[in-house]
Amino acid sequence: MITQTKKPSLLVTGSVFIGRSLLHSLRNVDALIMAIVLPIILMLMFTYVFGGAIDPSGQYVNYVVPGIILLCAGFGSSSTAFDVATDMTNGIIDRFRTMPIRSMNVITGHVVASLARNLLATGVVIIIALLVGFRPTGSIFEWFAAVGVIALFILTITWLFAAIGLVASSPAAASGYGFVILFLPYLSSAFVPTITMPKWLQGVAENQPITPIIETIRSLLVGGEVANQIWWAIGWCFLILIASIIWATWTFKMKAGRR
Incomplete structure (x- = not known):
């Protein structure tokens, strides 16, 4: 008699792939350390080297930290593109497809593990920021709201990097494509007010996704009028999250189906 193998639940397979990605993160300590160290170096450089020239009042650290938080999320999430591209090119997806599991969970595992990893890294960056003079004034409710926005941003950009890793021809190409996205915070209000930029650049800086996210976090943590910024940030x-999930799912099915 032929017995049919029972297909594990999505919860079980999902937790296995999340554990697999977290284990890879623990083994690749260098990448995790660099994802934390690089934003901290940038924060220290902008605070102590450029801060006096940009804001002689000494309060520049309060302005720059929200931008550094998003940089930290970007650096940490960018490794997802490399990890996904590696899985797609080393043949392991073929092995997963022979098992009674939903192989797309391997991508979900990378995304959830990246979210956990980058929330931890963001916490470390905030602690260092407090040590160098960051003085938030937000209430507990505002802190929860800020963390929610940060988590949503990390989830969004991680899915975007996952989609990039799926379309890239190699892990090296995935890293290169992802690196371009990391420049967006520099063309926003992360380090200087957009009003100080040339007129033609102000339009770019004020109407790209990063600026309302940074302004929302900044207003929640150090005071200011959130106004419509939070709705633009969430929107x-x-x-981007929905588009990235659709893009990643479609690309995965196309690539996995051709194997």
């Missing part, structure tokens, strides 16, 4: 995140 941009959900738009």
Whole structure:
């Protein structure tokens, strides 16, 4: 008599792939350390080297930290593109497809593990920021709201990097494509107010996704009028998140189906 293998639940397979990705993160300690160290170096450089020239009042650290938080998320999430591209090119997806599991969970595992990893890295960056003079004034509710926006941004950009890793021809190419996205915070209000930029650049800086996210976090943590910024921030995140999930799912099915 032929017995049919029972297919494990999505919860079980999902937890296995998340554990696999977290284990890879623990083994690749260098990447995790660099994802934390690079934003901290940038924060120290902008605070102590450029801060006096940009804001002689000594309060520049309060302005720059929200941008550094998003940089930290970007650096940490960018490794997802490399990890996904590696899985797609080393043949392991073929092995997963022979098992009674939903192989797309391997991508979900990378995304959830990246979210956990980058929330931890963000916490470390905030602690260092407090040590160098960051003085947030937000209430507990505002802190929860800020963390929610940060988590949504990390989830969004991680799915975007996952989609990039799927379309890239190699892990090296995935890293290169992802690196371009990391320049977006520099063309926003992360380090200087957009009003100080040339007129033609102001339009780019004020109407790209990163600026309302940074302004929302900044207003929640150090005071200011959130106004419509939070809705623009959430709207941009959900738009990119949905597009990235659809893109990643379609690309995975196309690539995995051809194997």
